[in-house]
């Protein structure tokens with residue numbers, strides 16, 4: 001593992017993961033609400049409300065150019081919906097619950113929390129507070145925002161009602177890629193120590209949510225970080241960075257056993273771990289079958305692999321067929337890849353990417 005982790009300075013988040021095919025219909029929600037904690041793969045606008053010039057924000061074209069109904073930049077790092085939206089749709093909602101900071105600013109937090117849920121996800125966020133420090137809402141703070149939400153919910157609806165609602169709600173978590181991207185670990189020993197710190201803080205956050213009443217956890221692990229255009233472009237051949245992918249896979253393996261351990265300790269905790277790595281890999285090897293013409297370039301960007309100019313901007317070049325690309329910008333998935341990814345998490349595609357149960361089975365559990 002020579003070379004270890006790249007410090008990819010500005011890299012902010014994780015790409016989504018997974019890929020599969022076809023559509024799903026909005027039906028009656030199978031869970032009372034959905035609470036989302038994580039990074040840019042799930043952010044639906046929290047960062048638009050964070051102060052600071054270095055905060056990563058997807059609040060300008062060409063982000064949102066295909067956003068259903070309005071074609072506006074909402075804060076999602078995508079041309080349209082992100083994977084949180086598609087998971088929400090599978091659960092029977094129209095799209096992801098709104099961002100916590102948006103709901104706060106509109107004085108609409110509690111009505112949303114009681115009927116649909118809340119998203120705390122923030123681009124750049126890490127499991128560690130030191131990751132993107134000052135420019136995102138780290139996981140620990142997202143958990144505190146949830147605690148504050150819960151207290152307000154109880155004041156309005158009563159403790160018993162809130163406790164019943166939370167126990168049946170879907171908690172979607174997706175974080176860790178930024179910690180891996182920004183780490184300076186180089187030796188095998190450093191990487192193992194990093195896993196230990198990350199997993200200890202991740203399980204602490206899940207435990208905190210559990211103590212507050214959460215029972216159903218849909219967890220999306222990190223994706224093939226070494227294959228995002230921003231990393232590929234660093235190699236003259238445009239190849240994936242294998243060392244980085246190894247680090248991502250090692251993290252997923254560690255997370256897998258940590259979650260199994262938690263489930264043994266905490267009565268009634270149910271979870272599904274989505275391995276977006278496995279999901280994407282099948283499609284990287286046979287892109288045409290999934291309808292892709294490009295799995296290595298950003299649809300919106302500039303220069304080689306569309307990854308030399310950083311994020312997607314209104315001056316970027318756009319690919320002709322947005323759905324034919326896995327990547328929208330130099331790091332993040334297109335709406336189409338997010339849709340296929342969500343489908344794989346619900347195991348409605350051919351790829352089996354979740355363990356021990358699918359997101360759909362998790363949602364249906366009592």
Ligand SMILES: *[C@@H]1O[C@H](CO)[C@@H](O)[C@H](O)[C@H]1NC(C)=O
Pocket residue numbers: 018019020021279280282283286289290340344349350351353
């Ligand atoms: C990958 O590509 C296949 C087509 O080969 C597609 O059916 C599948 O849904 C895609 N996604 C995953 C996660 O396998």
Ligand SMILES: *[C@@H]1O[C@H](CO)[C@@H](O)[C@H](O)[C@H]1NC(C)=O
Pocket residue numbers: 127128129130140201204205
């Ligand atoms: C780890 O988690 C705890 C509890 O959530 C938090 O207070 C602490 O700041 C975190 N540590 C780091 C290094 O991020």
Ligand SMILES: *[C@@H]1O[C@H](CO)[C@@H](O)[C@H](O)[C@H]1NC(C)=O
Pocket residue numbers: 156157158159161
């Ligand atoms: C709990 O919900 C029920 C049904 O909506 C409502 O009648 C009751 O007042 C609620 N309890 C409290 C303490 O608000």
Ligand SMILES: *[C@@H]1O[C@H](CO)[C@@H](O)[C@H](O)[C@H]1NC(C)=O
Pocket residue numbers: 235236237238239
């Ligand atoms: C670039 O990719 C090739 C595989 O195509 C690999 O052998 C080589 O080590 C990579 N170079 C760097 C600098 O990572």
